[in-house]
Amino acid sequence: MGQNILDLLRREHVKVLSQLDELQRRGISDRAEKYNQMKNNLLPHMAGEERVFYPRLGERGLHDLVAASREEHTAIRALIDRLNSIPPTDEDSWVRLIPDLREAMRSHLDREEKTVFEATRERLDNAELLHIGDRFEEAKGKAHLRPLR
Secondary structure (H helix, E strand, O other): OOOOHHHHHHHHHHHHHHHHHHHHOOOOOOHHHHHHHHHHHHHHHHHHHHHHHHHHHHHOOOHHHHHHHHHHHHHHHHHHHHHHOOOOOOHHHHHHHHHHHHHHHHHHHHHHHHHHHHHHHHHOOHHHHHHHHHHHHHHHHHHHHOOOO
16 A cells, blocks of 8 residues: 555645745756756646545535635646746746745645645545545556646
């Protein structure tokens, strides 16, 4: 059996925030590569949450929390779309927008790790958390083949 979904999500949250911190710096020669690495972690992560984790929470009556999380994902994707349109050489625009993305992520992750994770622990047992963790990993792998957007 795999890992608890909450542990998986928390670990991935730390990784993406670290990648965003690095992208905020000026003078990054491989900005496009680092940005693509961050997106390749973040977008499948969000797809996995939306395909596996959030539906299970909805089944347990956490519709408001799921709706708020999905709205935050939409806002995060909008920021990614804006960044996608900026050439990596336009450092001023990057340095201006990356903090917006990082703040949107930080706000989402804080709420998710406090409110959503607490509600999840109250409603799902460890076996379910492990099962969702396995399904989440599968969904992330499929997200590369079939993007959510």
